[in-house]
Amino acid sequence: xxxxxxxxxxxxxxxxxxxxxxxxxxxxxxxxxxxxxxxxxxxxxxxxxxxxxxxxxxxxxxxxxxxxxxxxxxxxxxxxxxxxxxxxxxxxxxxxxxxxxxxxxxxxxxxxxxxxxxxxxxxxxxxxxxxxxxxxxxxxxxxxxxxxxxxxxxxxxxxxxxxxxxxxxxxxxxxxxxxxxxxxxxxxxxxxxxxxxxxxxxxxxxxxxxxxxxxxxxxxxxxxxxxxxxxxxxxxxxxxxxxxxxxxxxxxxxxxxxxxxxxxxxxxxxxxxxxxxxxxxxxxxxxxxxxxxxxxxxxxxxxxxxxxxxxxxxxxxxxxxxxxxxxxxxxxxxxxxxxxxxx
Amino acid sequence: xxxxxxxxxxxxxxxxxxxxxxxxxxxxxxxxxxxxxxxxxxxxxxxxxxxxxxxxxxxxxxxxxxxxxxxxxxxxxxxxxxxxxxxxxxxxxxxxxxxxxxxxxxxxxxxxxxxxxxxxxxxxxxxxxxxxxxxxxxxxxxxxxxxxxxxxxxxxxxxxxxxxxxxxxxxxxxxxxxxxxxxxxxxxxxxxxxxxxxxxxxxxxxxxxxxxxxxxxxxxxxxxxxxxxxxxxxxxxxxxxxxxxxxxxxxxxxxxxxxxxxxxxxxxxxxxxxxxxxxxxxxxxxxxxxxxxxxxxxxxxxxxxxxxxxxxxxxxxxxxxxxxxxxxxxxxxxxxxxxxxxx
DNA sequence: GATTTTACCTAAAACGTTTTCGTTACTTAT
DNA sequence: ATAAGTAACGAAAACGTTTTAGGTAAAATC
Numbered sequence: 159x160x161x162x163x164x165x166x167x168x169x170x171x172x173x174x175x176x177x178x179x180x181x182x183x184x185x186x187x188x189x190x191x192x193x194x195x196x197x198x199x200x201x202x203x204x205x206x207x208x209x210x211x212x213x214x215x216x217x218x219x220x221x222x223x224x225x226x227x228x229x230x231x232x233x234x235x236x237x238x239x240x241x242x243x244x245x246x247x248x249x250x251x252x253x254x255x256x257x258x259x260x261x262x263x264x265x266x267x268x269x270x271x272x273x274x275x276x277x278x279x280x281x282x283x284x285x286x287x288x289x290x291x292x293x294x295x296x297x298x299x300x301x302x303x304x305x306x307x308x309x310x311x312x313x314x315x316x317x318x319x320x321x322x323x324x325x326x327x328x329x330x331x332x333x334x335x336x337x338x339x340x341x342x343x344x345x346x347x348x349x350x351x352x353x354x355x356x357x358x359x360x361x362x363x364x365x366x367x368x369x370x371x372x373x374x375x376x377x378x379x380x381x382x383x384x385x386x387x388x389x390x391x392x393x394x395x396x397x398x399x400x401x402x403x404x405x406x407x408x409x410x411x412x413x414x415x416x417x418x419x420x421x422x423x424x425x426x427x428x429x430x431x432x433x434x435x436x437x438x439x440x441x442x443x444x445x446x447x448x449x450x451x452x453x454x455x456x457x458x459x460x461x462x463x464x465x466x467x468x469x470x471x472x473x474x475x476x477x478x479x480x481x482x483x484x485x486x487x488x489x490x491x492x493x494x495x496x497x498x499x500x501x
Numbered sequence: 502x503x504x505x506x507x508x509x510x511x512x513x514x515x516x517x518x519x520x521x522x523x524x525x526x527x528x529x530x531x532x533x534x535x536x537x538x539x540x541x542x543x544x545x546x547x548x549x550x551x552x553x554x555x556x557x558x559x560x561x562x563x564x565x566x567x568x569x570x571x572x573x574x575x576x577x578x579x580x581x582x583x584x585x586x587x588x589x590x591x592x593x594x595x596x597x598x599x600x601x602x603x604x605x606x607x608x609x610x611x612x613x614x615x616x617x618x619x620x621x622x623x624x625x626x627x628x629x630x631x632x633x634x635x636x637x638x639x640x641x642x643x644x645x646x647x648x649x650x651x652x653x654x655x656x657x658x659x660x661x662x663x664x665x666x667x668x669x670x671x672x673x674x675x676x677x678x679x680x681x682x683x684x685x686x687x688x689x690x691x692x693x694x695x696x697x698x699x700x701x702x703x704x705x706x707x708x709x710x711x712x713x714x715x716x717x718x719x720x721x722x723x724x725x726x727x728x729x730x731x732x733x734x735x736x737x738x739x740x741x742x743x744x745x746x747x748x749x750x751x752x753x754x755x756x757x758x759x760x761x762x763x764x765x766x767x768x769x770x771x772x773x774x775x776x777x778x779x780x781x782x783x784x785x786x787x788x789x790x791x792x793x794x795x796x797x798x799x800x801x802x803x804x805x806x807x808x809x810x811x812x813x814x815x816x817x818x819x820x821x822x823x824x825x826x827x828x829x830x831x832x833x834x835x836x837x838x839x840x841x842x843x844x
Numbered sequence: 845g846a847t848t849t850t851a852c853c854t855a856a857a858a859c860g861t862t863t864t865c866g867t868t869a870c871t872t873a874t
Numbered sequence: 875a876t877a878a879g880t881a882a883c884g885a886a887a888a889c890g891t892t893t894t895a896g897g898t899a900a901a902a903t904c
Contacts, residue, residue, distance in 0.1 A: 214891075531883080555861055
């Protein structure tokens with residue numbers, strides 16, 4: 159019933175707890191005979207070390223924390239999967255908390271993780287996060303921190319990102335190359351760095367091609383988040399205000415799907431009348447009709463990379479030689495589909 | 502740098518560790534004055550109890566484990582979200598592991614969780630799991646276990662499920678009511694209970710309406726999992742073999758989306774020539790064209806319910822009065838959309 | 845035969861809490 | 875003045891492990 163302890167094994171074998179512990183960990187100062195005996199008994203009794211005792215002694219929890227804005231989300235759930243599968247390889251467990259895009263909650267979750275003494279923290283910021291005290295608090299405790307996707311440039315920690323600006327440039331360039339003359343942008347919420355960078359890439363592409371940048375063609379999300387309805391609302395508005403627009407670069411596939419749905423309702427042909435490029439390559443975009451041209455954002459790999467970086471920093475810290483923060487930029491790819499004209 | 506301990510607070514205040522501990526937990530045998538002093542200092546030093554020490558003493562980890570077949574999945578990620586948000590309310594953290602639909606992995610993950618001394622385990626079984634030793638091992642350690650969605654009826658633990666058979670009956674009945682005369686079924690993999698029950702519900706509905714049950718109209722997934730491609734393959738096969746079929750009840754929305762995509766390619770009108778009912782109400786089904794009639798499966802609520810049940814069992818066990826296993830069946834609903842004819 | 849080396853083992857401290865059981869000093873009742 | 879009661883505190887054990895610093899006997903060296 160009660161879990162087996164070293165002490166019980168020791169008593170059954172008439173040796174000391176020390177020897178049992180050492181035998182199980184293959185210390186050189188235990189005879190082969192004793193090791194064999196101990197290991198066999200441990201096996202048959204199904205001994206599992208009490209992790210709390212171990213952690214209390216070693217000050218390592220073999221657990222990391224993950225704070226994420228939203229779990230029910232194709233990109234983020236891919237990231238989670240990447241993190242968990244990589245963590246497993248190194249014997250780490252992952253505690254997942256969600257910020258629900260709220261700064262307050264994000265702060266609270268970090269506190270929770272810190273008081274549970276995780277070995278390191280992975281985080282993708284909430285859209286509203288503009289203050290970084292809670293993040294610096296992690297670093298001040300000498301706890302490794304790696305940010306991914308939605309990051310804060312000012313925090314001195316490692317980061318795993320994509321080049322949003324470059325990707326947005328490529329997306330917009332593709333619209334231009336396929337013949338679009340007047341290109342709008344649905345940029346989503348104002349704040350997160352991604353939104354800003356994607357907007358900048360869009361603008362840069364226009365200017366690089368000698369096209370006019372018209373701020374009226376940039377549509378913000380009024381609800382402050384990227385949603386299907388957001389796409390519908392903005393598409394309807396755009397249709398009313400700027401019927402001359404023939405291409406849209408949209409911040410996120412989900413919003414693009416909303417926009418397409420609205421355009422179909424309005425009888426606007428895609429891509430004949432309006433071409434659309436999304437962002438993130440949600441699975442949905444490949445099965446919807448028309449399939450959506452988009453930027454592939456490698457969620458799974460991003461999760462893997464973020465964990466590996468965190469792991470490196472944890473190991474380095476253990477050795478007493480902390481690593482310098484590193485920023486890793488992952489490759490993206492333009493995926494051409496039916497929502498834009500073949501160039 | 503190093504986390505603050507009770508000892509340090511005690512030394513600064515020239516009192517004993519005992520008193521500090523008691524003061525923080527509002528024991529009656531500590532004076533108000535001392536309590537105030539301790540609490541204030543603890544606050545300013547930002548004292549956080551060392552959870553390992555606490556857990557080692559109290560034998561409670563305030564952590565539960567969750568084993569799930571697949572994270573990147575609309576239904577399951579909804580469940581995860583429900584679990585985490587409910588767990589948070591009670592101060593529990595959730596460690597998530599995935600079985601990737603593999604029995605071997607599932608066994609390993611449970612072992613991991615048990616050796617990390619979680620207070621309880623939530624699990625949705627891998628499709629391949631047919632042996633339950635690893636599950637009974639949890640119960641033998643007197644550790645609460647709650648299964649959800651993909652369950653094993655033979656394991657004596659609480660379960661949170663939907664009535665798959667009833668839901669499938671309703672789905673099939675809807676096809677019949679809307680005029681379908683020859684109804685096929687894409688049943689997915691052979692094994693999990695859900696597949697079996699949905700199939701039984703389909704069959705029952707046919708017979709209840711005096712229709713013939715034709716085994717040739719039941720299509721198995723050959724790859725053993727529910728996928729988009731699976732839908733395409735089965736749709737193509739069905740089109741070739743049984744052009745007289747005018748309705749299909751499909752195991753999962755994702756497969757239905759695949760099937761629809763294939764039928765569109767073949768020029769088959771939906772719902773005019775073939776009506777389709779899916780299962781699970783994936784978000785996608787509401788935004789695709791045509792939108793898909795489906796059964797709403799309350800993932801978020803299922804997650805919440807499963808955690809609450811687990812929590813109750815953990816509390817009961819602490820009090821020494823273990824609860825009897827309970828099976829909770831959640832309500833589903835038929836959501837009529839464009840892929841079936843209005844009845 | 846005395847010394848060093850080697851092989852194997854163990855006692856004890858430490859990690860940071862919680863909790864039981866005292867102890868002390870003071871107040872109140874007799 | 876003595877007994878009884880109360881308020882406030884603390885010593886110490888315990889949770890289960892890891893690791894340091896010995897310790898003892900046998901084997902090897904001179």
